[in-house]
Amino acid sequence: MCTVVMAEPPHEQPVEQSEAQPDLMAWAPSPFPCRRLPPLRLLSRPVEPLQKHDVEEYCCLKPEWCDICQGVLTSNAIQCMGPCGRKCHRGVGKNTFSCYASLLASPCDSSAKPVHKGRFRFRDVIRQWGRDLKTSVKEQVVEEALREQRKLGNLSKVEQLAAELRGRWDDAKAKRCFFFCQTASIFIVYILTYLSTVLIGAPLYGVHGWRLACLQAAHSVNLALALEGSLVLFFYALSRQVERYSELIHAFFKEILHVDMLDLHIDLMQAGSAVEGLMCFALVSTAGLAAFSVAIWLREFAFAGGCVGAGRSPVF
Secondary structure, X not given: OOOOOOOOOOOOOOOOOOOOXXXXXXXXXXXXXXXXXXXXXXXXXXXXXXXXXXEEEEEOOOOEEOOOOOOEEOOEEEEEOOOOOOEEOOOOEOOEOOHHHHHHOOOOOOOOOOOOOOOOOHHHHHHHHHHHHHHHHHHHHHHHHHXXXXXXXXXXXXXXXXXXXXXXXXXXXXXXXXXXXXXXXXXXXXXXXXXXXXXXXXXXXXHHHHHHHHHHHHHHHHHHHHHHHHHHHHHHHXXXXXXXXXXXXXXXXXXXXXXXXXXXXXXXHHHHHHHHHHHHHHHXXXXXHHHHHHHHHHHHHHHHHHHHHOOOOOOO
């Protein structure tokens, strides 16, 4: 009796995968593919904020001149240690409400030349002493009002609201919500215009009344999209300006109103960037819907012209 020995199949050696394997999901689109479109990259170019002033208190040992109001500087003043090197009053100046506020509202630019000459009069010094006294009173009033608001908890409420808004903000959700609202509004405009035109045009033009309704509805949608596009462009430009002037606004609030916006979780640069991204998506979305609506309008307009050319009942 012979015994048959079955040979074991050869064990397959596991194929070693190379360390640098291609990422098979690299092609997968993001939740919002429009982020990678060239128009969005062109519109969302980075904004360089304007340079704020690096200010310090400056004690005048001799008569000098304010670069904002061209008035005489006495005792304590403000000097920018940045490229502009301008000096100004700490508060009320000659025919100005606040030279310091005017300085902070302008960017620090080396092209702004300081004032080195002026006409010195003793009465101007006396008047400026009175303005300095008024400035000190105003600063005390602002500090007392701010202290009272802190006691009442109003600043804490603003801080909580800003923190909650930053925590809930999501770019993808905001874009989906905007697209849904825009599509729904356009659909409502189309349906309402179509139904109202059919009710009026059907008794007059018979079977061609619904063509007139489609043409008028497409026209109304085009007008609505043009209005939406104008609003989107306005908010896009506004967000860009907010990003550009964010540093100046933060410095103004901190030095004049004694409120640090960053402590309240308010970052204008970040907020402007988020709104700008949403408006870029809105521009692309509005342009796509407008192209589709214009195509429908041209189709209906061509059909209406064909009806008139064939001698059929006009649709206008």
